[in-house]
Structures are given as structure tokens and as C-alpha cells.
Amino acid sequence: MGLNRKEYTLFLTPGDAVDVKLFIRRNEVVKFSLNYRAEIKGRWHQVYRVDSYHGFLHEMRYWLSPRPIKLPYMEQYPLSFVFRHFMIEMRLRFRNYRSLYEETDG
Amino acid sequence: MKRRTGECMAKKEMDDERFESMLDFFDKVFRDPEKYPGRAVVLPMRGPEITRAFTPKRLELVELIKRDQPTTAAKLAKVTGRMVEGVLRDLALLKELHIVQHRKEGKEVVLTMKQDFLVIPLVPSLALKELKQKHGEKSEGELNEEAKKDIEAARKQIKGGKGISTKELVEQLGL
Numbered sequence: 001m002g003l004n005r006k007e008y009t010l011f012l013t014p015g016d017a018v019d020v021k022l023f024i025r026r027n028e029v030v031k032f033s034l035n036y037r038a039e040i041k042g043r044w045h046q047v048y049r050v051d052s053y054h055g056f057l058h059e060m061r062y063w064l065s066p067r068p069i070k071l072p073y074m075e076q077y078p079l080s081f082v083f084r085h086f087m088i089e090m091r092l093r094f095r096n097y098r099s100l101y102e103e104t105d106g
Numbered sequence: 107m108k109r110r111t112g113e114c115m116a117k118k119e120m121d122d123e124r125f126e127s128m129l130d131f132f133d134k135v136f137r138d139p140e141k142y143p144g145r146a147v148v149l150p151m152r153g154p155e156i157t158r159a160f161t162p163k164r165l166e167l168v169e170l171i172k173r174d175q176p177t178t179a180a181k182l183a184k185v186t187g188r189m190v191e192g193v194l195r196d197l198a199l200l201k202e203l204h205i206v207q208h209r210k211e212g213k214e215v216v217l218t219m220k221q222d223f224l225v226i227p228l229v230p231s232l233a234l235k236e237l238k239q240k241h242g243e244k245s246e247g248e249l250n251e252e253a254k255k256d257i258e259a260a261r262k263q264i265k266g267g268k269g270i271s272t273k274e275l276v277e278q279l280g281l
Contacts, residue, residue: 006135007145009221010128011204013119020132024139080136084129091125 003030015039016094018087021051032083036090038098047101048094050086057082063101124150127228146224147204156225159203163188164196168219171206175218182217 006022019035033051037044050059050071057075058068074082090097120128127150135142151159163186170182179197183190197217200206205223208215237249244252 004140005144006139006142007221008148008224009146009204010148011120014202014204017204022135022139027138027140029136029139080133083132083136087129087132091120 012094034086036094048097063104127226131226145221148224150226150228152228167196171217171219176216178214
């Protein structure tokens with residue numbers, strides 16, 4: 001049975017957005033991605049991402065590199081908890097992520 | 107000039123109440139994902155903001171853009187029988203709310219809608235409801251003041267009316 005996809009966008013500020021993707025099988029979320037992007041000088045840039053694709057939880061800190069960084073310490077928790085944790089983390093830290101990205105990319 | 111509509115929420119950073127409502131929304135999606143739409147911009151809004159932002163004229167514009175995209179402000183003004191200036195004002199708000207996107211093509215502004223939108227109505231928190239029950243209908247600021255007085259009164263009750271500092275309270279509770 002294939003996966004259904006849900007996609008939502010929310011704006012933390014007019015220039016800071018989080019794209020949420022949820023993959024669903026038999027009415028259950030089986031994987032997700034959270035993608036934080038920022039509008040910098042009129043263009044949107046991917047700054048930070050966390051997802052549970054490819055069978056493991058990982059994050060991408062684009063100001064460092066697009067290489068995935070594994071997050072094994074979070075894998076013991078239910079997916080909804082992990083999702084909620086990273087939503088809160090993203091909201092707390094997005095300004096920091098943004099300035100780190102601007103420093104390296106700007 | 108004072109802004110008339112729900113523009114304010116579109117200009118600001120998402121506050122705690124909106125963010126909490128967003129988290130609640132995603133909790134519900136995780137519990138029963140098939141119940142929710144497939145693709146949308148999520149807008150947590152208070153009741154009055156919803157009615158101010160989504161006037162019948164603006165909803166008509168949204169429906170027309172959805173149906174006829176890509177389209178222009180001039181075409182929308184013609185179809186709706188409205189002045190272009192009025193249509194542009196409404197489109198500015200819809201753009202601020204990230205419901206419609208626009209790009210310039212020569213002299214024309216081309217309008218599109220990449221995804222639907224989903225409004226999450228904010229409900230007053232339980233604490234706010236309790237405060238209203240106790241102190242009656244007052245503004246949020248006044249209720250905050252009442253809450254501070256309640257906390258002070260509770261502090262005085264402890265320690266035989268002498269009051270207690272936050273530090274002492276934390277120590278007593280063993281936190």
C-alpha cells in the first residue's frame with residue numbers, strides 16, 4: 001500500500017517559514033520532514049531541516065553542509081513526540097539558525 | 107491610518123498562543139491524519155481576526171484566483187465589478203497572509219494560489235476561561251492584573267500572612 005502525503009506551511013514571521021510534510025500509511029503518520037526556510041534578500045533559502053526519511057532520524061544544518069547528521073538519541077521516542085520536539089526547537093532557534101546561515105552564505 | 111482588518115497578525119511574529127494552537131493542530135493530525143486536507147498554508151487566527159480578514163469580497167477573490175489562475179488584478183476587478191484599487195487592497199492582505207502569490211510580468215501583476223489555506227481558530231486558554239469565571243468579562247490586560255493579585259493573595263496566605271518569595275516557594279516545594 002502506497003503512502004499518502006500531507007503538506008503544510010506555517011509562517012513564524014513573514015520571512016521565516018516551516019514546511020511540514022507528513023507521510024501516511026493506513027491512517028498513521030510513518031515519517032515526516034520539517035524544513036525551515038528564510039527569506040534573505042528577496043530569495044527563499046533552505047536553512048535547517050529535520051526528517052525521518054531513509055529509516056533514520058537526521059537533521060541538515062545547511063550553514064555547515066547539506067550532509068545529514070544522524071540523531072539516534074531521539075529514535076526511541078514516538079514519532080509524534082519527536083515531531084513536536086523539533087517544532088518547538090525550530091521556533092526557539094530559528095533566528096540563531098538564520099544568522100548562522102547568513103554569516104556563511106551572505 | 108489604522109489598519110482595518112486582520113493584517114496585524116500577518117505582519118508579526120507568531121505568538122505563543124498561536125504556536126500552541128499550531129502544536130494542538132498537528133497533534134490532531136497525528137491522531138487522525140486522513141481527516142485533514144492534503145496541502146495548505148496553516149493560519150492560526152482569533153475569531154474576530156477571521157471575520158475581519160475573510161470578508162465575502164476577499165473570499166470571492168480567493169475563489170476566482172483558484173478557478174482562473176494565473177490571473178490579474180484587472181481581470182478580477184472586471185469579473186467582480188469592483189474598482190481595481192479596492193481589489194489591489196484586498197489582494198495585498200491575501201498576499202500578507204500567504205494565501206495568494208504574485209509576480210510582475212511587464213505592467214501586469216500575475217496572481218496564483220499554490221496551495222489552499224486552513225484557518226485554525228484560537229480558543230481562549232483554560233486559565234483565561236477560569237479567570238473570566240471568577241472576575242467576569244474584562245479585557246486580557248485587566249484579567250492579567252487580577253491574576254497577579256490572586257497570586258499575591260495566595261502567597262500571603264502561606265507563611266501566616268508574611269508572604270513568601272519565589273525562591274522560598276521553590277525551596278519549600280523541593281523543586
